[in-house]
Amino acid sequence: MNVLPPSRAVTGGRLLSALALSTLLALPATLLPALASADGEVNIYSARKEELIKPLLDRFTEETGIQVNLVTGNADELVQRLRSEGINTPADILLTVDAGNLHQAKASELTQPIVSEVIDAAVPANYRDPEGHWVGLSMRARPIMYVVGKVDPAQLSTYEDLADEQWRGRICIRSSSNIYNQSMVGSMIAADGIEAAEAWARGLVANMARPPIGGDRDQIKAAAAGECDIAIANTYYLAGMLKSGDPAEVEPAEKIGIFWPNQPGAGDGRGTHVNVSGAALTKAARNADNAVQLIEYLVSPEAQAWYAEVNGEYPVRSEVEISPELVAWGEFEADTINLARLGELNAEAVMLMDRAGWR
Amino acid sequence: MSTLTPTLSATTRPRRGRHLSAWPPTLVSIALLLSLPVLVVVGFLFVPAGEIWRHLAATVLPLYVSNSLLLMLGVSVGTLIGGVGCAWLTSMCRFPGRGLFEWALLLPMAMPAYIIAYTYTGLLDFAGPVQTTLRAWTGWGFRDYWFPQIRSLEGAMLMLSLVLYPYVYLLARAAFLSQSLCVLDVSRTLGNGPWRTFFTVALPLARPAIVAGLSLALMEALADYGTVQYFGVPTFTTGIFRTWFGLGSPAAAAQLSALLLGFVFALILLERWSRRHARYHHSSQREQVIRRLHLRGWRAALASLFCFSPLLFGFLVPAGQLLYWSLAVATTRFDAAFLQLAWNSLSLAAGAALLALLLALLLGYGRRLHPSLTVRTSVQVAAMGYAVPGTVIAVGVMIPFAWFDNSLDAWMRARFGVSTGLLLSGTLAAVMFAYVTRFLAVALQTVEAGLTKIRPSMDEAGRSLGYRPSQMLARIHLPMLRGSLLTALLLVFVDVLKELPATLILRPFNFNTLAVRAFELASDERLADSAPAALTIVIAGLLPVILLSRSITRSRHADSP
Numbered sequence: 001m002n003v004l005p006p007s008r009a010v011t012g013g014r015l016l017s018a019l020a021l022s023t024l025l026a027l028p029a030t031l032l033p034a035l036a037s038a039d040g041e042v043n044i045y046s047a048r049k050e051e052l053i054k055p056l057l058d059r060f061t062e063e064t065g066i067q068v069n070l071v072t073g074n075a076d077e078l079v080q081r082l083r084s085e086g087i088n089t090p091a092d093i094l095l096t097v098d099a100g101n102l103h104q105a106k107a108s109e110l111t112q113p114i115v116s117e118v119i120d121a122a123v124p125a126n127y128r129d130p131e132g133h134w135v136g137l138s139m140r141a142r143p144i145m146y147v148v149g150k151v152d153p154a155q156l157s158t159y160e161d162l163a164d165e166q167w168r169g170r171i172c173i174r175s176s177s178n179i180y181n182q183s184m185v186g187s188m189i190a191a192d193g194i195e196a197a198e199a200w201a202r203g204l205v206a207n208m209a210r211p212p213i214g215g216d217r218d219q220i221k222a223a224a225a226g227e228c229d230i231a232i233a234n235t236y237y238l239a240g241m242l243k244s245g246d247p248a249e250v251e252p253a254e255k256i257g258i259f260w261p262n263q264p265g266a267g268d269g270r271g272t273h274v275n276v277s278g279a280a281l282t283k284a285a286r287n288a289d290n291a292v293q294l295i296e297y298l299v300s301p302e303a304q305a306w307y308a309e310v311n312g313e314y315p316v317r318s319e320v321e322i323s324p325e326l327v328a329w330g331e332f333e334a335d336t337i338n339l340a341r342l343g344e345l346n347a348e349a350v351m352l353m354d355r356a357g358w359r
Numbered sequence: 360m361s362t363l364t365p366t367l368s369a370t371t372r373p374r375r376g377r378h379l380s381a382w383p384p385t386l387v388s389i390a391l392l393l394s395l396p397v398l399v400v401v402g403f404l405f406v407p408a409g410e411i412w413r414h415l416a417a418t419v420l421p422l423y424v425s426n427s428l429l430l431m432l433g434v435s436v437g438t439l440i441g442g443v444g445c446a447w448l449t450s451m452c453r454f455p456g457r458g459l460f461e462w463a464l465l466l467p468m469a470m471p472a473y474i475i476a477y478t479y480t481g482l483l484d485f486a487g488p489v490q491t492t493l494r495a496w497t498g499w500g501f502r503d504y505w506f507p508q509i510r511s512l513e514g515a516m517l518m519l520s521l522v523l524y525p526y527v528y529l530l531a532r533a534a535f536l537s538q539s540l541c542v543l544d545v546s547r548t549l550g551n552g553p554w555r556t557f558f559t560v561a562l563p564l565a566r567p568a569i570v571a572g573l574s575l576a577l578m579e580a581l582a583d584y585g586t587v588q589y590f591g592v593p594t595f596t597t598g599i600f601r602t603w604f605g606l607g608s609p610a611a612a613a614q615l616s617a618l619l620l621g622f623v624f625a626l627i628l629l630e631r632w633s634r635r636h637a638r639y640h641h642s643s644q645r646e647q648v649i650r651r652l653h654l655r656g657w658r659a660a661l662a663s664l665f666c667f668s669p670l671l672f673g674f675l676v677p678a679g680q681l682l683y684w685s686l687a688v689a690t691t692r693f694d695a696a697f698l699q700l701a702w703n704s705l706s707l708a709a710g711a712a713l714l715a716l717l718l719a720l721l722l723g724y725g726r727r728l729h730p731s732l733t734v735r736t737s738v739q740v741a742a743m744g745y746a747v748p749g750t751v752i753a754v755g756v757m758i759p760f761a762w763f764d765n766s767l768d769a770w771m772r773a774r775f776g777v778s779t780g781l782l783l784s785g786t787l788a789a790v791m792f793a794y795v796t797r798f799l800a801v802a803l804q805t806v807e808a809g810l811t812k813i814r815p816s817m818d819e820a821g822r823s824l825g826y827r828p829s830q831m832l833a834r835i836h837l838p839m840l841r842g843s844l845l846t847a848l849l850l851v852f853v854d855v856l857k858e859l860p861a862t863l864i865l866r867p868f869n870f871n872t873l874a875v876r877a878f879e880l881a882s883d884e885r886l887a888d889s890a891p892a893a894l895t896i897v898i899a900g901l902l903p904v905i906l907l908s909r910s911i912t913r914s915r916h917a918d919s920p
Contacts (some may be wrong), residue, residue, distance in 0.1 A: 043868060049879045050871070069868035071785075072879065076604040077864040080754055084761035088768055088781045090868070104607065175591050177601045213510040213591035214480070217884040225485045226500065237884065246887065252486060350605035354418040359593055 041067040042290040045082065046095040047075035048277060052311055053095065060297050066290050075101035082110045082282060092285040093294065095137075097277040098179050100186075102134040103343025111280040116292050122299040123316050126338050127276050136276030137298050138307040139314035141334065142184055143272050144259045145231045145238065147223050156259045158267035159188065162230070163203025171204065172219040172228035175212040176353035179346075180234060180275070185353060186345035187273045190337055194352065201356035212359050217241060217249075224252030231256070239312025239325045260332035271333040275342070276316065383734055386725040389718065390737035396755025396796050397620070397743050403613030411602065411611040423598040423615075427581065427622070430516060430594060434580040435573060437520025441669045442527025442576075443569060447557060448666055450535040453651040454659040460666040462908035467673030468525040468850075469900025471857040473585025474877065474893045476518045477886050478677040480589070481684075483509045510590040518590075519580045521673035526579075526850070527572035530808055533842055534568035535561060537812050553652060567811050570630050571804040575850075578623060578746035578800065584860070585878075595619045596748050609754070616751045623746040627739070678897055684890035701895055704872040707787070707862075708855040711794035712802075715851045716844060718795060719802030724832060727810055738803070745800035749793075749860030756793045756865060760784045785867050793861040798854050802847040809843025810836070845910050853900050873899070 046053055050072050057068040071078075075096040082089055082105065094111070096102055105111050106129060113132035120128075127136030144156055155166070162171060174181065188197040209228035216233035220241065223231040241253035260272045279295050281288060297303055304315035308322045315322065391398075448454070449461045467475075483489050483506075490506055493499070508514065538561060546556040562569075584596045595615060603612030654662050722738045744752055764781045771779045783789055813836060821831045837844075859874045866875075873896045880889035 049883055051879065051883075071866060071868050071870075072875075073863045074604075074750075077750060077753070080609070081757060081864060084757050085781060085784055086761065086765050088761075088765055088778075088784075090781065090785065175588075177588070177597060177605060179604075182605055211591060214589065215884045218484075221484075221486045226502075227485055240885075248486070347606045347608075350601065351414050351418075354414065359591060 040065070040287065040290055041069060042092050042287045042294050043069045043090045044071070044093045044095055044294075045078040045091045046070055046072045047078055047097055047101065048072070048095050055310070056298065056303050056306055057294075059303075060294055063297075064293065066293070068294070076104075079105050079108065079110065083108055085284075087284045089282060089284045090286075091282050092287045092291040094280045094282060095277070096280075097140070097275075098183060099134075099136070099276050099278060099339030100179065100183060100343035100346050102129070102278050102280050103340045105280050106131075106133040106340075107343075110283055112283045112285070112288075114281045114292060114295060116296055118296045119292075119299055124318075126336050127278075127316050129280075129340060130338065134278050134280040135295060135299070136278045136316050136339070137295075138277045138304070138311065139274050139316055139334065140180075140277065141235050141260075141272055141274045141314060141332070142180060142232065143235065143332070144261050145220060145223065145233055145256050146259055147226075147229050147255055148257045149255075150229045151257075153257065153259050156230075156261065158262045159184070159273070160192065160200060160267055161261075162207065162232075163200045165207075167207040167230065169207065169209050170229040171207045172209055172222045172231045173204070173212060174215055174219055174233075176350065176358040178215075180216070181232075181353070181358075182346050182349045183275050183342045184232075184273050185349040186342040187335055187337060189345050189349060189352070190341055191268060191270055191335075194348065198352050198356055201353055201358055205356055205358050220256055221252045224255040235314075235326070235329065236312035239323065242325050243312070258329040260330070262335070263333055269333075270337070271335040274314075274334040276339060277313070382725055383729050383731065386722060386729065386734050387737045390722060390734075390741040393718065393741040393796050393799055394737065394743075395759050396752045396793070397740060397747065399755040399758050400613050400616050400747060400751055401620070403610050404617050406610040406613075408608055408611035408614055411606055411608050412614075415598075415602065415611070415615075419593060419598060422593050423595050426512060426587075426592055427595045427619075429512060430519070430580060430587070430592070431577050433513070433516030434519050434523060434576060437516060438524040438527045438573060438576045439569070441520065441524035442529075442572060443531050443562075443565075445524075445666050445669065446528045446531035446535055447561070448662050450532050451561075451651060452654050452662060454654040454662040456663050456666070457651075460663075460670065462905055463670050463674075464528055464666060465525050465849075465904045465908050466901065467522050467669065468853050469856070469897045469904060470522050470674060470677055471585070471859075471874065471877075471893070471896060472519055472522050472579075472583055473589060473859075473881070474681070474889075474896075475522055475673070475677045476515075476586040476589050477881055477889075478680040479509050479514070479518065481886055482676070482680060483507075512590075512592050515586050515590045515592050518586050519576075519583060521669065523576035523579055524669055524673070526575045527569060529846055529850070530568040530572035530805065531565055533846060534565035534808070537842075538564055568808045571808045574626065574630070575745070575801055575804055577626065581619060581623065581746050582748045584748050584750070595622075599748060599751065613751065613754075616747055620743055620746060623743065678894070681890045681894040681897070684887040685894050687887075697891070697895070700871055700873050700876055700892070701899060703870065704856055704874065704896070705899055707790065707794070707872065708852045711791055711798065711855045712848045712852040714791065715795050715798050715802040716806075716847050719799060719806045719847060720844070722799075723803055723806040723810055724836070726807075728828065741796070742800035742803050744796040745798065747797070749797060749858060750864065752797050753793055753861040753864045756789055756796065756861070757784065760789050760792075785865070787867060787870070790862060790865045793865055794851075794855050794858060797858070797861060798851045801850045801854060805843050805847035805850060806840065809840045809846075812843075813839055849903060849908070852903055856896055856900050 044057075050070065054070070057070065060066065061068055073081075075098065078094060079101060082091060082094065085091075094102070094105055111133040114135060115132070119135055123135050127139070128134070144159070144162070146153065146156065176182065176185075185197060185201065188200060192200065210222070214222075216237040217240075219228075219231035219233050220238055222228055235258065238253055238256060238258070241249040244250060262268065262270050262272055279298065281291055281295070285291050299316065301317060301320050304317050304320040307313045308315050308320060308326065312323060312325060314326065445460065445464050449457055449464070481487055485506075493504070493506075497504070542560060542564065543556055546560045551559065582596065584600065587594045588597050588600070595618070599612045599615045599619070602615055603609050722741065726734055726738050747755075760783045761781070764779075764784050767782065768779045771777050817835055818831065821835050826834065857874055859878050862872055863875055863878070866872075873892045877889045877892035877896065880892070
């Protein structure tokens with residue numbers, strides 16, 4: 001029979017016990033839920049990546065002594081977590097990078113109105129929920145990007161025009177699974193109606209240089225490399241590439257120009273599609289005062305300047321200075337549709353893209 | 360084949376002892392508890408999703424199905440060729456580098472699939488170094504030449520095969536090493552060449568182990584989200600996410616998941632049916648030192664090359680790219696916070712691996728002793744979590760845990776005026792539970808593959824010596840299973856180290872792991888910055904991979920020098 005010599009059995013045993021021991025040592029410290037700090041705290045579920053929010057939160061803690069606890073994740077999953085945890089959720093604030101998710105949280109009755117004159121004065125009304133359940137913190141524009149020298153900006157006018165035959169095989173855009181495209185198509189539905197928007201989506205699919213792959217940066221790089229002449233992407237990706245210091249990012253980004261579509265005089269002149277990152281106050285918030293204080297801090301000129309400087313996003317406060325990259329791209333009119341509407345249209349937009357064959 | 364007797368399963372079923380009466384209910388309860396997340400998913404089948412199904416069926420569903428099936432096919436071919444081929448060569452032949460390949464072939468396992476997808480995209484896409492160099496040499500421009508598009512269905516097959524073949528390799532190798540040489544010798548003396556022996560004797564004998572490895576690889580491939588999403592290949596998994604998030608229908612998404620489970624269940628049944636209850640047990644009493652076939656000349660070179668390719672493309676190239684990014688471009692520092700991340704990842708992985716192993720042993724052993732339909736089915740369901748995308752499992756954990764917490768809280772408030780708040784939700788206990796439900800299959804498959812090596816006659820001998828089941832486990836089975844147990848431990852450990860979606864959504868405040876870190880940066884399209892964390896996952900996975908693979912090798916007492 002296959003019985004092991006004792007010495008070897010011991011080696012395996014040692015390995016096992018070492019593993020067991022390390023686990024036992026590690027677990028007690030981590031199995032317990034986070035303990036409340038005496039100075040007050042505020043708990044955040046954030047769809048914004050830790051790197052892109054933590055420095056601001058640290059500054060807030062320094063200034064106020066309020067401890068900020070953070071869990072990051074996908075917005076829809078965080079909303080699901082809020083929903084399951086119900087009245088006992090520890091979260092006070094939900095941070096997302098798309099107004100659609102905020103709208104969804106509100107529609108699921110997970111939020112409450114944010115009462116703050118500071119915030120109302122700082123943030124324009126179309127970037128806030130009509131009933132005050134959420135507030136935009138930064139703006140993200142999704143213009144048309146073109147390869148300088150290959151496309152004459154005079155040829156460009158509106159999103160609608162991108163379905164025109166002159167762009168056959170010349171457009172790069174990412175998958176329709178992405179929320180940015182879903183929101184953009186939502187805004188097309190709101191502006192042009194569902195049938196026109198679907199016809200447009202079919203035209204756009206026909207004009208794609210390749211099946212949608214990768215993220216926004218990939219579209220920019222593909223355009224710079226010659227795979228297509230036009231890319232649709234959010235501006236902060238381009239800003240991030242320009243600032244990265246890595247030649248593999250900077251060089252392609254330098255070949256790209258920004259065109260602001262649907263400006264007054266072009267098409268319906270409704271303005272370029274924008275979305276916001278934003279914050280909602282949860283219905284079950286136990287640290288509501290601290291939470292409001294934090295949101296007020298996030299719309300303060302100091303924090304707004306940080307968004308513009310570090311993240312390459314547009315501040316929601318118009319008086320705050322924007323970073324040099326953003327200045328170079330010029331000023332633009334943004335679509336003034338209330339963003340809550342895009343949340344409502346999201347499912348319709350996805351089905352429309354399914355029907356149009358936009359992968 | 361002449362020395363093998365396929366024995367019917369009926370003969371492997373031991374008679375029920377009087378000490379065992381409490382076993383089946385215990386087993387079924389544990390299995391049910393572990394099935395909870397899967398059952399929550401299946402429960403969504405009864406929530407009407409209405410219009411959305413008609414829409415899905417009319418537009419994208421056929422594409423999801425065909426892409427998922429093709430992906431499974433491609434990954435099967437890739438992992439079988441790579442895994443079985445390498446396992447056979449390293450266990451039965453001698454050629455340069457064999458000793459190194461033996462353990463190094465496991466290394467790609469430490470590489471998360473989405474990370475390898477990112478690195479190859481960075482290397483091979485139009486703006487990457489390979490194509491740029493090609494253009495610089497030839498003076499070609501865009502559209503002057505053809506270059507394979509890595510971000511495609513074929514690319515996804517390749518990426519997943521490269522990181523998943525070790526499952527097949529590991530289990531197939533364990534099976535080859537434990538095969539009685541007499542069987543192979545008899546085949547050779549009957550005039551079969553090495554190839555014929557391989558295909559007619561060794562392969563069928565190793566079949567349960569190979570199938571176990573393959574089904575792990577396929578389940579993982581079906582549950583993969585990161586790779587197919589990045590490559591823009593619409594599969595079931597991307598469809599589930601799209602339906603859930605984009606269409607805002609968790610019910611339809613869960614129903615798609617249930618359909619995915621149906622796929623897997625069909626797969627398992629198909630395999631069971633094709634085996635038609637036949638089980639192969641060695642009847643030989645002798646397992647001597649393996650006399651490895653000494654390969655020379657071009658055969659040796661070919662064998663080395665064959666084993667080197669998966670190592671090169673599955674590990675060296677992507678790890679090299681990560682290292683390059685870490686050193687040249689990344690802005691992340693290896694500071695105390697980074698060490699904390701590594702510690703979080705390692706301790707969670709070690710804990711989950713031990714827990715999963717313990718439960719797998721319990722369930723696997725229980726199923727062996729009590730192969731009643733109820734026990735078998737409940738254990739099978741408990742092991743289905745592996746094929747469900749991590750996010751869906753996470754929601755399956757979140758809902759019942761929060762329900763329990765809130766119900767307890769409500770009851771305590773009503774009864775005693777005390778609020779207990781959330782006891783389990785948002786703790787690492789929830790995270791651990793998710794890991795165990797998701798990776799139980801890995802441990803269970805491995806343990807059961809090991810159990811098939813134990814001949815029924817050994818049980819009978821043990822019984823006749825008056826051993827109770829616990830004694831039989833301790834004195835006969837455990838020593839024989841040691842290799843399998845270590846394998847199970849290793850597989851779960853590495854899987855947890857790489858696990859992302861459940862950790863992401865279930866973890867407590869201010870708690871991060873390496874995988875979370877790598878993903879946050881990579882999903883923000885900052886591949887270079889994600890490299891240090893990704894590289895650390897790989898390095899952290901290395902040590903246990905090496906230690907355990909050596910231990911597994913040694914666990915075969917008759918290993919040749």
